[in-house]
Amino acid sequence: MTRPPALLVAALVASAGVAAAPAGATGDEVALNGTFTAFSDGLWAKTNEIMAYQADVTSRWTLTSSCTTYQDCTGTVTSDQGWTADLVYQSQRWRAVHVIRDWQRCPDGTTAPGEQSFTFWAARLDAPDRHDRLTGFDETTGPSGACGVNRWLNVRMPFTLTRTG
Template identity: 55%
Template sequence: MSARALCSVAVAIGLAVSVAPRADAQDDVAINGTFTAFSDGQWARTNDSYHIERSVTQRWTITSTCRTFQDCTGRVSSDQGWSADLIYMSGRWKTGRTVENWEPCADGTAYPGKQAWVFWHGYPQDKNQYIGWDKTEGPSGACGFNKVLDVEMPFKLTRVS
């Protein structure tokens, strides 16, 4: 076989290998370990208006597994005493919980809020950091107002171990 033919075969084999999906691609998506979860209240928004809320730092323990690089589930446990399911959809991780008595009313009653976190790799080269949003919404009609109260804050998740 000529050198030119060998080169063509080598290039063809190299191309075939480079486009083949990796068997462990789903392992690159799964996240497991301990993380610092930071919700930045300095940049909180309600109805597209910025205002300051209390920033919250938590320690999350995350376990997840993936059947494919797009089909992942898991669990988040917070040092603040709650845990919730975790799911990976459309390139983003999502988790949430109910916060009792989140929206206080003038009459002394309060309504729960639905808190949700959505996060993704903010910097693909850094597999230890994720960015996203922490958003909490109250129910429409709470406290006699037919308008949903929502607070959204920037969110950062950083691996500790």
């Protein structure tokens, strides 16, 4: 079996949407710290993969992170909505996950929690301002079986994170 040429491998990686680390990248260049405006765009939301408008959500986040290498970063997100979550960097993407109590309202008046995950990345890793505006998805999923329905409720919205300080 022969190995594919390096140029072909690079093209396949690029077409898959995974960017390579910038040349000479260090952990300090990847770390994400500061104050940001987080915006979830309800106009383009999908509920269980069907376009369904949701209310826009704007909040203020404080991010603190540190990296041991350009591939190994962890930190914390603190939102002005009253929650804090671990922040992890893997495969060129940041991810934060937290649980929203009483997220899903059932017809009988009961509620179910939802797991909200934010996944976001820099559009261009080689841009000097790559940490000033990031894009991704805000996705919340309720447990299967909630409200007597054997299916997850899933809401996914486009997400942007813009540096404010």
